[in-house]
Amino acid sequence: MNNTELILAIVSITLLMLFLVAAIILIIFISGRQRLKQQMEMAENKLTFEKELRQVETEVSEQILNQLAQELHDNVGQLLTAVHIHLENQMIDHPELEEDFKPMETYLSEVSQQLRALSRTLNNDYIGHIGLLASIDAELKRIKSLRRFEVHWQAVAGNSNLDKNQELMLFRVFQEILQNALRHSLAKNIFVAVNNENENFELKIEDDGKGFDLENTLKSDKASGLRNISKRAQWAGFNCTIESSPGKGSSFILKKRPVMALKA
Amino acid sequence: MIELINQLSGIGIALILGIWAFRYMNAVYRIFFYQLLVFSIILAASYFVPSVSSAQYNNQWLYNLSMPLETFFLSWAAYEYFKFSKQKYLVGVGYCLFMAALLIEIYAKGFFVFSNHGYIAESVLLLLLYLLVLYNQLTKENNAWKRSPEVWISIGIVLYFGGVVPYLSFINYLQEIHSKVSHFLFRIIIEGLSNLRYLLLAAGFWLIRRNADARTTVVNE
Numbered sequence A: 001m002n003n004t005e006l007i008l009a010i011v012s013i014t015l016l017m018l019f020l021v022a023a024i025i026l027i028i029f030i031s032g033r034q035r036l037k038q039q040m041e042m043a044e045n046k047l048t049f050e051k052e053l054r055q056v057e058t059e060v061s062e063q064i065l066n067q068l069a070q071e072l073h074d075n076v077g078q079l080l081t082a083v084h085i086h087l088e089n090q091m092i093d094h095p096e097l098e099e100d101f102k103p104m105e106t107y108l109s110e111v112s113q114q115l116r117a118l119s120r121t122l123n124n125d126y127i128g129h130i131g132l133l134a135s136i137d138a139e140l141k142r143i144k145s146l147r148r149f150e151v152h153w154q155a156v157a158g159n160s161n162l163d164k165n166q167e168l169m170l171f172r173v174f175q176e177i178l179q180n181a182l183r184h185s186l187a188k189n190i191f192v193a194v195n196n197e198n199e200n201f202e203l204k205i206e207d208d209g210k211g212f213d214l215e216n217t218l219k220s221d222k223a224s225g226l227r228n229i230s231k232r233a234q235w236a237g238f239n240c241t242i243e244s245s246p247g248k249g250s251s252f253i254l255k256k257r258p259v260m261a262l263k264a
Numbered sequence B: 001m002i003e004l005i006n007q008l009s010g011i012g013i014a015l016i017l018g019i020w021a022f023r024y025m026n027a028v029y030r031i032f033f034y035q036l037l038v039f040s041i042i043l044a045a046s047y048f049v050p051s052v053s054s055a056q057y058n059n060q061w062l063y064n065l066s067m068p069l070e071t072f073f074l075s076w077a078a079y080e081y082f083k084f085s086k087q088k089y090l091v092g093v094g095y096c097l098f099m100a101a102l103l104i105e106i107y108a109k110g111f112f113v114f115s116n117h118g119y120i121a122e123s124v125l126l127l128l129l130y131l132l133v134l135y136n137q138l139t140k141e142n143n144a145w146k147r148s149p150e151v152w153i154s155i156g157i158v159l160y161f162g163g164v165v166p167y168l169s170f171i172n173y174l175q176e177i178h179s180k181v182s183h184f185l186f187r188i189i190i191e192g193l194s195n196l197r198y199l200l201l202a203a204g205f206w207l208i209r210r211n212a213d214a215r216t217t218v219v220n221e
Helices: A003-093 A095-122 A124-130 A132-145 A164-185 A214-219 A224-235 B002-024 B027-052 B060-081 B085-109 B116-138 B149-177 B179-220
Strands: A150-155 A189-195 A202-207 A238-244 A250-256
Touching (some): A003 B116, A095 A124, A124 A132, A132 A164, A164 A202, A164 A224, A164 A238, A164 A250, A214 A238, A224 A238, B027 B179, B060 B085, B085 B116, B116 B149
Antiparallel strands (some): A189 A202
16 A cells, blocks of 8 residues: 555545544434424423413303302392391381391491402402402402401502403402411501502512411422412413511512513 | 644634633633643643654653543533533543553553554543533523534534544554654644644634623623
């Protein structure tokens, strides 16, 4: 083998090796892209599935709440009206017992009012009709009438810039937070504020109750309510920030996630 | 002189860009830079040693010295890059195998003869490790592979160590029988691929600085 042949042989083998390495890099590149594409498709499918699941879950729960609202309004409300009429008749028939019947009549009126208010807040058509801010206002009036704590309510005027579904879901989250405060917080004051500056909708609910250890609660099996609040808020397109510590009350901030702007 | 300029062009550019981007480098990139520094010193010594050596024209022992250092730095960079313990374990095992091959050959041929089998073991090890790095990098969720320094640095390493294996397999034989051919092939294969490798390393360093500048601009905006 002369020098030229030797050089050619080694250079050819080297080129072959380089070609092989380049081919491996290309295969890695293509398979990597395909794997990424598959992962993205899977993530997209999962998202679509979750979206559909969320829609079904929301529809079912709203339907149940609607039925309950209708039952309260039509049946229980009618029965209470009947009791009220009967009581008034008794008062007419027995004027000497009017003083005894008066407190009962007052309580009955109170129950009817509470029931009507509750029925409205459970009815999604009503919430959709009056809007989120008015619904929060109505719910807070209802809560205030229970006289469990002082309600401090501050809202900016104007449109919430949320669609009907977002408003409804956010209102349900708000109701759940209030119910938690009613049941567990032992608070004396509750502060609710809505801020819509620069169309960055934010709902803040704070109480001065006993608070809780957020980290440990989230680790325990008692956090299903909190997780539900956070999950529902995310579904509605909100970031939910929860802050609490024992003896220092609790705070929930629901902030609308910014929508990514597409560059032209 | 032309030989020296040819060899230093890639390394020189990589060194300048490495210093320029050093502040923004993470641990992995810094290891690449340290390897470059060590290699530059050994390369300078490879020119200096024969000129002062009164004995024979032999600087092969310098390459036997640089081999474990180069492999150590590049394996360390891969070790730092990998996230899973299995991959890190692979680096450790690979390095031990390479050292075994190198020491056996040095023991058999002596320290002053270039250990070509050791270099082949190094090439195979680094080829596998950096193909794995490339795979990890290209299957990451973000799509910015063009702007990823790891991708370009790894391509340089993979092409170099893949391309030098055939020549290195014959280097000692060629050195003895056809030393002129060996010298010519060394120029076009080793130095050519080395230049390509260090130019890609330089591109990687440039991307580190560019990415850091882009991030700063976004934050300042």
